[in-house]
Amino acid sequence: MRAVISVIGKDMTGILAKVSTECANANANVIEVSQTILQEMFAMVMLVDIDKLNQELTDFADHMERTGKAMGMVIHVMHEDIFQAMHRI
Numbered sequence: 665m666r667a668v669i670s671v672i673g674k675d676m677t678g679i680l681a682k683v684s685t686e687c688a689n690a691n692a693n694v695i696e697v698s699q700t701i702l703q704e705m706f707a708m709v710m711l712v713d714i715d716k717l718n719q720e721l722t723d724f725a726d727h728m729e730r731t732g733k734a735m736g737m738v739i740h741v742m743h744e745d746i747f748q749a750m751h752r753i
Contacts, residue, residue, distance in 0.1 A: 666695065666744040667714045667721065669728065673737030675706040683710065683739065686731050691718040706737075711744075 671683055680699065687694055692712040699708035717724060725741035732739030 665714050667692070667712050668742050668744060669708075669710040669712060670740045670742075671706070671708040671710070671732065671737055673706055673732070673735065675701050675704050676735075679706055679735070679737065680708065682731070682735060683708070683728075686728060687712055690724050690727070691716045692724065714743075 669683065669687075671679065673679075680697070684694055684697075687710070692714050693716070694710055694712050696711040697708065698710075699706070701707075714721060714724075719727075721741070721743060728739045728741050
């Protein structure tokens with residue numbers, strides 16, 4: 665199973681490091697990353713393998729949301745099935 669993580673906010677040093685560290689702590693393996701900086705805004709989408717996640721996906725998503733708020737960012741975690749369904753409509 666996979667999940668999609670989106671990260672949006674003002675660019676600063678260490679965003680990728682912090683988000684990927686939180687993924688590693690939850691045993692979510694980062695498969696792909698796409699990131700860009702639009703003027704001073706940072707945008708990133710990560711695809712992560714959640715087969716060996718050491719917590720429920722909802723708990724991981726809540727934790728990532730809190731982590732994002734602490735960083736002044738918006739972080740969303742979505743199961744790949746939901747992401748795919750949203751884009752079929």
